[in-house]
Amino acid sequence: MFSLEIESDKLKEALEAAEVLVDECKLNFTPEGFTIRAVDPANVAMVTLELQREAFINYEASEGEIGVDLKKLLDLLAMSRKDDVVNLQLDETGHKLLIHIGDLSYTTSLLDPSTVRKEPKIPKLELPSQIILPGSVLVRAIKAADKVGSYLWMKVDNNLAAFILEAEGDTDHVQLTLSKDELITLQSETDARSLFSIEYLLDIGKTLGKANEVRINLANDHPVKIQFTIADGCGEVSYLIAPRVESD
């Protein structure tokens, strides 16, 4: 069904982007690349991811899907070193994955895709406020907020022309105010504000810290969409995190 060759770091980067939310997922192959779509066990955060055939040294695949244990696969890939090329293919039965990392050959069982949690539908959302900023800035705000509380406000204040990240604890408060000229982009017709669990943002932060440009789409009491490219632009990761809506 497929035979791939790719720099190990690119494959790891893609799989880790899913692994921060789920232990198992399906990889959907087409002749153009593979995609992942998964939602965390508590239904708070969703990841969609594509890795295009251009990200690979060699890529041959027909339509199909496999079920993978992401932690185990990443554990095996951890044997690869910087600049190692990894080769993946299905065995003839279609139930086992053959992995070659240099001289090392692994055979690992795949999961039956029917036992893997059903892929989520991607909701249609209007998230009109858009912010683009370096991943490291966002991660720093998440870590600062984590010292204070459990939830982070993401806000666009149109008067201030600023993107504001804010957390409140029992005794402490923290705020990061990024004015338009400190951001790569701030596009917003109106104010926007939504509240998110820092726990999920910390998980996602593990993967987006390296991204030079992270795009955030925001509205009022709506999910946030956080997107960035991987594999030198030949892939994209998109997270959608449900807001915590405060009841009256």
Next chain:
Amino acid sequence: MFSLEIESDKLKEALEAAEVLVDECKLNFTPEGFTIRAVDPANVAMVTLELQREAFINYEASEGEIGVDLKKLLDLLAMSRKDDVVNLQLDETGHKLLIHIGDLSYTTSLLDPSTVRKEPKIPKLELPSQIILPGSVLVRAIKAADKVGSYLWMKVDNNLAAFILEAEGDTDHVQLTLSKDELITLQSETDARSLFSIEYLLDIGKTLGKANEVRINLANDHPVKIQFTIADGCGEVSYLIAPRVESD
């Protein structure tokens, strides 16, 4: 009551010097700088510390005191990076501390100074033997002693013109003999020897390892005073550790 601007590393260095002994303390402000005076819960070790106005980029303060949770404050300051400048001021109520680290703004509650353990009186002591040595040498001796036992002798042997650090365990013994020419200074009219808990010395060792010159004042079965400067000479830390006096 105050508004300060200082390189984050200098502030952290000062607060850590107190935090190795106590979780909470008072900061006493005067127009000339701030001081800390605190004793550990077991009344074995005391720290006194001053940071002069010259250590700050901007310093404005009237007489007054605040109560701080040192661990929490250092945890927030951990968000600062090398060369970051941190700005501290009281809010209008005087009960909250405003901390700015670059774009990050924290508000954190202060402790009611009346709930913080009373500051110790500084005892008047005659400690006539004085040794000055690099902090790293003292820390090395403390670590070597810790492998062997729980108590460390600090001795001046006037015949040998040497400063001797010595620990005895059940089966092992370790000794570091530093002759006058291996020390920066050794001034002593008589012999001196006192025994100290290695546990406290290890705690203090966390802060004095970087000091180029650590001054030790010693007598017989008396406390030891261990002093060094911080903030490029614009501050000073002084520890006083009670001896373990062996009963007959």
Next chain:
Amino acid sequence: MFSLEIESDKLKEALEAAEVLVDECKLNFTPEGFTIRAVDPANVAMVTLELQREAFINYEASEGEIGVDLKKLLDLLAMSRKDDVVNLQLDETGHKLLIHIGDLSYTTSLLDPSTVRKEPKIPKLELPSQIILPGSVLVRAIKAADKVGSYLWMKVDNNLAAFILEAEGDTDHVQLTLSKDELITLQSETDARSLFSIEYLLDIGKTLGKANEVRINLANDHPVKIQFTIADGCGEVSYLIAPRVESD
């Protein structure tokens, strides 16, 4: 009985090679150097080691043996820094070891050699297949195998002219095939294959990773001998690991 002076790193390297298998051992001194021979508590792996007088800066010893607690001795030697020279001698009673590391002097009790587990006999073995490879390659194969199962096959396939390392888990399989030109040496008249516990190989891997050349001697369902030099060629370590023989 002896007085030695040696670069601390060389002494640590030798003692660590034994310490991966046993906590205590005897050091047997002769005028030509010292040797260690010890077997792990489960009788699966044996280490024999010699450090020749040429490995030392100064070496004076008569025939004799001492019992040492390897963990404690290595813990004390951990106080030495790169390029430190360490000096070891027996005290006059012969029951205590004096260790000098720069200014530091330790005295540590020795074990009564009669309380240390008896030294194993070295079995006579015919292990006709010989492989020489860099230690790092062997360690990499051991780590890769550890991700998959508990036992590692070491095989020589004469048809392929290859040395094969192979592990099988419940669902996964890993194989490293090293052809003759990837090895430093492969000498074998026949095929050979034996199965070994990865746990022991991981322990031994801590010491052999740095060796440029590791010599492996192998047969069918026989122990494996793994040898390498230490101390710039002035010492040698040899491990013998019992095979797991599969019953029918």
